[in-house]
Amino acid sequence: MKRNWFDEKRKRFSALGGYQKPDIHQDALKLDSNENYVISKQFQNDIILSGRKNSDVREYPLGGVERLIQMISKFVNIPSSMIGVGNGSDQILDLILSNFASKQTRILTSKPTFGFFEERCKLYSIPLMAIPFLDNMKLDITEFLKQSKNADILYLDSPNNPTGFQFSKNDLQKLVESFEGLVIIDEAYGEFGDYSLAKRVKTQENLIVVQTLSKSFGLAGLRLGYFIANKNFAETFMNILQYPYPLSTITIESAILALEKSNIMKNATSQIKAERKRVIETLRKYDTFEVFDSKANFVLFDAHGAYKRVYSALIEQSISIRKLGKIGNHEGCLRVTIGTKEMNSKFLLAIRDLLG
Structure with a gap:
């Protein structure tokens, strides 16, 4: 019987898995995809x-x-x-x-x-x-x-x-x-x-x-x-x-x-950098986290064994961040996008309520 080369190739592609997009959480504060919400709608x-x-x-x-x-x-x-x-x-x-x-x-x-x-x-x-x-x-x-x-x-x-x-x-x-x-x-x-x-x-x-x-x-x-x-x-x-x-x-x-109108972008970028600094400094106050320096519009932190609990607790409060898990020797990595000042404050307040 002639080999079905097309189906064989399809099976090989299917086994790859593909790029994993973040989960969709309806009506959640979206801090999981490094999008820029400082630029106004x-x-x-x-x-x-x-x-x-x-x-x-x-x-x-x-x-x-x-x-x-x-x-x-x-x-x-x-x-x-x-x-x-x-x-x-x-x-x-x-x-x-x-x-x-x-x-x-x-x-x-x-x-x-x-x-x-x-x-x-x-x-x-x-x-x-x-x-x-x-x-x-x-x-x-x-x-x-x-x-x-x-x-x-x-x-x-x-x-x-x-x-x-x-x-x-x-x-x-x-x-x-x-x-x-x-x-x-x-x-x-x-x-x-x-x-x-x-x-x-x-x-x-x-x-x-x-x-x-x-x-x-x-x-x-x-x-x-x-x-x-x-x-x-x-x-x-x-x-x-x-x-x-x-x-x-x-x-x-x-x-x-x-x-x-690139000046609008430059102003937004400056705001994001300032907020990034605030988020990093605030998260570092908690012993639960190891927070890494960032030159992007997001912050990566290791919540160790508590990362699934932190992620789920934030989802319950309608805040969606990215759950990454293991990176190198770090088992519980989470990544949060730097949003507007109000969005970041809501995220940080939820963290305080969870861990404070």
């Missing part, structure tokens, strides 16, 4: 309404991507020839992996790293060499420099998700400069960190920096990511690898308007 409504007025969705968005790239170019102060876009930064990473990596490609990253990237490597049977975080949720730069000699691609999310860790700029630059293969730096949370390597693409041909409007601009639902790289890669990606129309007209027009 009114701001989003205004730009989307204006975007709709500028759109005719009966037509393909011919020329729209090019106009958007020009606006991104002004925002990041990088030539438009070095910029490409995607349907979220996820899609950009997926296209790079599916076209530039194979079963023989060795990728060096951290453990943990962005879950989608890990799952995509499994899907394409790409081997990962993952260096685990230390007990203080920091990475050993010496170990990365040592292992980089055996890798073809270096991928780091900087700051890291889910730990919030970011190498010092000097350490990361040393690692990137010494690496001879392809370097992908995922800066999805870059605006909340200490620095960006985006300008390095002007002098480093093998560097791709991936960014997004999902976090800093609060536009996760529009699905818009972009990258900065040498112009030869950007041209090949956009003209050959990328879909002819990767973004909807509404996304394009809304994103252009958002970028025109």
Whole structure:
């Protein structure tokens, strides 16, 4: 009997599991997905309404991507020839992996790293060499420099998700400069960190920096990511690898308007950084928790054996955070998004009532 190759392949894909999205808790305070609620819903409504007025969705968005790239170019102060876009930064990473990596490609990253990237490597049977975080949720730069000699691609999310860790700029630059293969730096949370390597693409041909409007601009639902790289890669990606129309007209027009008002994003980012400091300092007052430093818009903490009880108690109070469990030698990790001051206060009050 002829082998059913299609079903065999489907079974292999099914066994992978796929990227795990957070649970849905109706009417809960949503602090589980690193979304930006400091950007007001009114701001989003205004730009989307204006975007709709500028759109005719009966037509393909011919020329729209090019106009958007020009606006991104002004925002990041990088030539438009070095910029490409995607349907979220996820899609950009997926296209790079599916076209530039194979079963023989060795990728060096951290453990943990962005879950989608890990799952995509499994899907394409790409081997990962993952260096685990230390007990203080920091990475050993010496170990990365040592292992980089055996890798073809270096991928780091900087700051890291889910730990919030970011190498010092000097350490990361040393690692990137010494690496001879392809370097992908995922800066999805870059605006909340200490620095960006985006300008390095002007002098480093093998560097791709991936960014997004999902976090800093609060536009996760529009699905818009972009990258900065040498112009030869950007041209090949956009003209050959990328879909002819990767973004909807509404996304394009809304994103252009958002970028025109980038001062709103910068103000929101400053507020989130200040609130992040408050959340970290408050959580560290409880002996129950080990709280890790963060350069992202979330805070990771280890509640040890109490983590399931803390998570469930918060759900009972309609507060949803991310239950991660084991990371390295830490068995009870939880991650909370930094929301508005009111949202953060509600979370901290619930923790006080639970543990105080």
